[in-house]
Amino acid sequence: MTAPKSSETAQTPTTRAGTPNVPAIIEPASAPPNGHRSHQHSYETLDRASRALTARLTNGVSPNAAGAAFSDFMLHLSRAPGRQIELAERAQQNLIKLFLHATGLTSTIENRPPFEPKPGDRRFDHEGWQKPPFSLFKQYFLASQDWWDTATEEVRGTRRRSTDRVGFITRQMLDVMSPSNSPFLNPEILAKTMETGGMNLYEGSRHFADDIMRQFTHTRAEPSAEYEVGRNLACTPGQVIYRNELCELIQYSPQTDKVQAEPILIVPAWIMKYYILDLSPENSLIRYLVSQGFTVFTISWHNPSADERDLSLDDYRRLGVMAALDAISKIFPGTKIHACGYCLGGTILSIAAATMARDNDDRLASVTLLAAQTDFTEAGELMLFLDESQLAFLEDMMWDQGYLDQEQMAGAFRALRAEDLIWTRAVRRYLLGQDEEEFDISVWNSDSTRMPYRMHSEYLRGLFLENRLTSGRFAVEGRVIALKDINAPFFIIGTEMDHIAPWRSVYKTTLFTDSELTFVLTKGGHNGGILSEPGHRGRHYRIGHRTPEKLYLDPDTWAERHPPKEGSWWVEWGNWLREKSSPEMVAPPAMGAPDEGLSPLVAAPGTYIFQS
Secondary structure: OOOOOOOOOEEOOEOOOOOEOOOEEOOOOOOOOOHHHHHHHHHHHHHHHHHHHHHHHHOOOOHHHHHHHHHHHHHHHHOOHHHHHHHHHHHHHHHHHHHHHHHOOOOOOOOOOOOOOOOOOOOOOOHHHHOOOHHHHHHHHHHHHHHHHHHOOOOOOOOHHHHHHHHHHHHHHHHHHOHHHOOOOOHHHHHHHHHHOOHHHHHHHHHHHHHHHHHHHOOOOOOOOOOOEOOOEOOOOEEEEEEOOOEEEEEEOOOOOOEOOOOEEEEOOOOEOHHHHOOOHHHOHHHHHHHOOOOEEEEEEOOOOHHHOOOOHHHHHHHHHHHHHHHHHHHOOOOOEEEEEEOHHHHHHHHHHHHHHHOOOOOEEEEEEEOOOOOOOOOHHHHHHOOHHHHHHHHHHHHHHOEEOHHHHHHHHHHHOHHHHHHHHHHHHHHOOOOOOOOHHHHHHOOEOOEEHHHHHHHHHHHHHOOOOOOOOEEEOOEEOOHHHOOOOEEEEEEOOOOOOOHHHHHHHHHOOOOOEEEEEEOOOOOOOOOOOOOOOOOEEEEEEEOOOOOOOOHHHHHHHOOOEEOOHHHHHHHHHHHOOOOOOEOOOOOOEHHHOEOOOEEOOOOHHHOO
8 A cells, every 4th residue: 555645744933033934844754864965865874774773773762862961961960069979978878777777776666667669669569578688688779779869860050851861761770770670689589489499480481482582573472362352342333434545434333312413533542553442341431422322433543564654744634633524524414523532643633623723614513632742841751762862763763664663662651661561570470470461451552553754753853842833833734723723622631640641741731722621630541541431449530620711720730729539530521522512412323424425344443453
């Protein structure tokens, strides 16, 4: 399949005075970095090939970026004698605390350990860590961790990005050296080895060999028969009623005698398969909406290969969001549509909605954004992986491959929570010999997709690195768009523990929109917080409403003024959608619109979902 001819995503430079000027087209990512040196293109190609080779060895991490960060940090630290004395005193204090604890000379009767693991650190939960000598191993590591946390605090004059990157790299190194990773220092591993006669290490070696083989062959483990897409995953009944080269559009079968007049379009992220929103029947957001009397459509994205390297960000808007809206409008002529975007799907939906507002297209009844960012100045720890040096590495690796591989993307996300997603997993799998327990969400999580070279480069540069969408410099088809032009009401979801789209970053949508807006902050992370079905134990959320005349509240003040409520935000959203819909229910629509060329093609979940 050949890539579609894409409209070029345009961006707008500024004049010297800082005001928008004539729109400029984003240079395709495949063009030479220095266009005025086209006669030296062969030299540039050699440079890019060299960087691509290095990037493959480092999994896309730029050693230049890390080196520059350490150089910046250490040069400023070398000229800060006060900080140096502070760190020397901290080391001395920690050594004294360790000595007193080891000798039992502390003043407290119970000899309470001087250092405690950070909240959420489960590596030292085993009871064996409370007894010597393992308690001393643990305390020495925690004392080192405490010192390094202090040592990597910001030094006056250092670039904040450098400080954050040094702190991140230091945490990665500490995680490697944790005594919990050693079969000789971890009491849980030693106890398991004694109990099984070493069979845990034998099983662990088999797991390790299997994983290494899959790494070299670029294959992934097949899920067990317990979970199967189309049977008990992504199993809400429906039909694919439209397909193009980039997406399939699924219309779900009604489950009620009457439905809301306005349909819902869900735009998922293309970094993963859509069925995170249609997981098991009991936690499927799509099934819940259909059961509540809504007609639901969702996009299922094509998994691009190297042949689609030139798919652009605007292709995802045109051939994804807009093509789906056009198809739904044929089934519901003259009816407005509720649009919902998740993660990257929310970002492209925001761009599409702003473009529609600019062009006087008023088909949207509302806009819902699930853990989706529109402003990227506070995009969390993912920004540690992005500056000009790092982006050049990623671009050249994608230039060589034609896409960003799913494992290369997953590596960056795992690094954000290395102690849990890398090292704890390795201990369980390779040293304790335990098989990984399979869940519906873990099956989905391993079923990721690729990112086309040109689109991902445009996304990283135009949005992440340069933040053009909320700075008034993002243009579509040669004309600038603005989120504040959107008149449709917003429903925004942030999750408390999100490492990918931090909730304070998601909340910033309130700064750049003027229409009615409801913001919800729910318990959980980027995926778990969205999967918050009614009846899910231990769930809570905060909810607040903003009318156009209200003044801005900063996120922390907002959280203080909106106490948590027990339960699921799904119920709140369903009620909100009803409020924004026509009061009278109608008969369910036909499946597709055969007279308009939208006949059912295949049963849900379609064909694109099975592309690997």
